[in-house]
Amino acid sequence: MSPTPGRTDGHRNAIRSRACTRAVLTAVVLAAGLALAAPAGAAPSAATPDGGAAPSRVVVHPEAVTAAQQQAVLDHWTPERIAALTTPSSGNPPRSGPDGAPWTGSATLSGTVGRLFFTNHGEDESCTATVVNSANRSTVVTAAHCVNNTDLLGDNNEWLTNEMFVPGYHDGLAPYGRFVARAGVADATWLLNDQQNTLKYDGYDQAFLVLNTNAEGKRVQDAVGAAQRIGFDRPGSALVHEFGYPRASSDPARAGLPEYTGAGLAHCAGRTREDPGPEEHPEPRGEWGAPCVMGGGSSGGPRIAGLDPRSGIGTVVGDNTHAPYLDSSGRTCTAGTASCTRHLVGPQFTTAITKPLYEAAQRAWNVG
Numbered sequence: 001m002s003p004t005p006g007r008t009d010g011h012r013n014a015i016r017s018r019a020c021t022r023a024v025l026t027a028v029v030l031a032a033g034l035a036l037a038a039p040a041g042a043a044p045s046a047a048t049p050d051g052g053a054a055p056s057r058v059v060v061h062p063e064a065v066t067a068a069q070q071q072a073v074l075d076h077w078t079p080e081r082i083a084a085l086t087t088p089s090s091g092n093p094p095r096s097g098p099d100g101a102p103w104t105g106s107a108t109l110s111g112t113v114g115r116l117f118f119t120n121h122g123e124d125e126s127c128t129a130t131v132v133n134s135a136n137r138s139t140v141v142t143a144a145h146c147v148n149n150t151d152l153l154g155d156n157n158e159w160l161t162n163e164m165f166v167p168g169y170h171d172g173l174a175p176y177g178r179f180v181a182r183a184g185v186a187d188a189t190w191l192l193n194d195q196q197n198t199l200k201y202d203g204y205d206q207a208f209l210v211l212n213t214n215a216e217g218k219r220v221q222d223a224v225g226a227a228q229r230i231g232f233d234r235p236g237s238a239l240v241h242e243f244g245y246p247r248a249s250s251d252p253a254r255a256g257l258p259e260y261t262g263a264g265l266a267h268c269a270g271r272t273r274e275d276p277g278p279e280e281h282p283e284p285r286g287e288w289g290a291p292c293v294m295g296g297g298s299s300g301g302p303r304i305a306g307l308d309p310r311s312g313i314g315t316v317v318g319d320n321t322h323a324p325y326l327d328s329s330g331r332t333c334t335a336g337t338a339s340c341t342r343h344l345v346g347p348q349f350t351t352a353i354t355k356p357l358y359e360a361a362q363r364a365w366n367v368g
Contacts, residue, residue, distance in 0.1 A: 090256025106312025142300030177214030244298025289345030
């Protein structure tokens with residue numbers, strides 16, 4: 001986890017002076033279909049869909065599989081619980097700028113990005129996720145810490161519960177329905193994350209969710225009618241759009257504006273920089289992002305390159321995970337100093353890390 005200000009999810013990180021210790025977790029890949037029929041929380045077994053030996057670093061975790069489990073998640077997310085994750089509005093009008101604005105463009109884009117609700121070590125929180133084109137038409141991409149995380153001390157790793165995705169969410173409404181997660185997919189390295197060793201773990205802060213159908217029996221890609229492309233090994237330096245459901249802004253002047261309450265989709269647009277991290281907590285190569293003031297709740301949101309403003313479709317090349325301050329030379333700087341700008345960054349998707357996760361997700365529970 002990054003020690004820089006502005007980690008963009010609801011989880012309250014504590015950067016500690018000591019490294020925590022934890023038992024090593026066993027990494028497995030579950031068989032698509034068969035393994036996902038097991039009850040949530042059942043012990044996973046190492047296998048691939050063709051019965052061969054499992055790649056050790058892809059972990060597929062069953063979540064709400066049975067009808068009763070799915071209904072329990074839907075019942076958990078009452079209007080009152082969702083409202084509790086919405087920041088009170090200041091009553092002031094939106095303020096648009098390239099580093100943060102309400103999204104007023106393509107409705108297709110709005111449908112492919114949604115708010116992701118979950119319970120993290122007993123605390124209800126929210127992130128952002130994106131529908132990506134997939135074989136099972138039921139796959140979304142988000143940040144790994146929105147799917148699997150440790151507690152405030154970096155211990156007690158657990159798969160987050162009550163995962164529910166609402167594409168096109170706005171003002172408490174679910175225009176395409178509500179989709180409960182059937183399985184989570186993350187890299188085994190992430191499951192060892194201690195929130196201390198940013199160099200080792202931050203590149204793995206990316207994950208996928210496989211979703212159940214909505215109340216009408218529709219897969220998410222069919223309900224929305226569109227999906228974003230996903231790209232691997234794309235150039236990190238690029239003009240991008242970043243999206244999220246932030247519940248806060250790093251700019252005090254924009255606190256409480258409608259686009260920073262979690263009630264609607266916000267975005268930033270600009271050229272990316274790579275985050276080197278501070279000297280004491282360096283980042284791995286490949287952590288890119290644009291200037292952006294979106295705060296907690298925007299984690300997991302997409303970094304989209306080549307967005308077509310008419311079709312609302314582009315290529316997701318990375319996800320939002322943390323928010324460093326960088327100067328005009330791309331070095332870490334102190335907020336409030338000259339030429340020091342907050343950026344919303346996260347791992348660039350790669351063939352080495354992202355593609356195996358994506359392939360496992362899109363082939364899990366292929367609903368036809």
